Amino acid sequence: DADVTQTPRNRITKTGKRIMLECSQTKGHDRMYWYRQDPGLGLRLIYYSFDVKDINKGEISDGYSVSRQAQAKFSLSLESAIPNQTALYFCATSDPTSGRYAGELFFGEGSRLTVL
Amino acid sequence: DQQVKQNSPSLSVQEGRISILNCDYTNSMFDYFLWYKKYPAEGPTFLISISSIKDKNEDGRFTVFLNKSAKHLSLHIVPSQPGDSAVYFCAASALDYGQNFVFGPGTRLSVLP
Numbered sequence: 500d501a502d503v504t505q506t507p508r509n510r511i512t513k514t515g516k517r518i519m520l521e522c523s524q525t526k527g528h529d530r531m532y533w534y535r536q537d538p539g540l541g542l543r544l545i546y547y548s549f550d551v552k553d554i555n556k557g558e559i560s561d562g563y564s565v566s567r568q569a570q571a572k573f574s575l576s577l578e579s580a581i582p583n584q585t586a587l588y589f590c591a592t593s594d595p596t597s598g599r600y601a602g603e604l605f606f607g608e609g610s611r612l613t614v615l
Numbered sequence: 616d617q618q619v620k621q622n623s624p625s626l627s628v629q630e631g632r633i634s635i636l637n638c639d640y641t642n643s644m645f646d647y648f649l650w651y652k653k654y655p656a657e658g659p660t661f662l663i664s665i666s667s668i669k670d671k672n673e674d675g676r677f678t679v680f681l682n683k684s685a686k687h688l689s690l691h692i693v694p695s696q697p698g699d700s701a702v703y704f705c706a707a708s709a710l711d712y713g714q715n716f717v718f719g720p721g722t723r724l725s726v727l728p
Contacts, residue, residue: 503658532715534718539624539720540617540720541617541619541621541704541718541719541720541721542659542704542706542718543718544715544716547715557715589658589659591658603649603661603664604651604659604661604716605661606658606659606660607658608656608657608658609656609657609658
């Protein structure tokens with residue numbers, strides 16, 4: 500089983516709909532992240548959380564919100580989806596005290612969202 | 616304006632030869648650099664890193680070189696194998712980003728048998 504699990508893996512929705520992408524992890528890491536990948540732009544940080552009570556905006560947070568329900572769960576919501584939010588979304592975790600490199604990001608397999 | 620650039624969207628190399636992937640950055644405060652590899656339908660996975668206090672880091676077939684004065688790093692893969700075909704992302708971090716990473720747009724490497 501994957502250490503970082505994202506659901507759903509694929510979703511097609513319509514403009515104006517509310518969408519939630521969920522992420523759960525079994526790595527025991529405190530830090531969790533949501534990234535968005537677009538062709539030619541790489542991965543851009545949407546929100547990150549360093550522990551359950553800590554939520555921070557990333558580079559492109561407008562139009563998104565997050566909830567850290569527990570150490571292991573971090574959800575990304577699009578309150579009213581629009582077509583330019585069509586992208587591949589990745590959840591990631593990190594622990595600055597472990598990994599081959601302190602702060603190494605461990606990614607889920609991605610959630611492909613299409614907004615029509 | 617992108618702070619981390621990978622100016623080659625794609626690269627094709629013959630199996631057994633050297634692959635060189637390049638990355639340029641603009642923020643002189645970046646002090647750690649990582650390369651991630653991504654296969655289709657999978658999340659990126661960490662490949663190799665380098666600190667700004669070094670100019671080279673080697674791990675098996677993979678070597679990363681850092682030229683701070685030029686704000687340039689490169690990933691060398693020798694010898695290249697078909698299984699290396701993937702998208703490679705360069706990422707950089709700095710204290711003023713809360714040690715979060717800024718990613719480049721990626722380079723798609725194809726290793727031809």
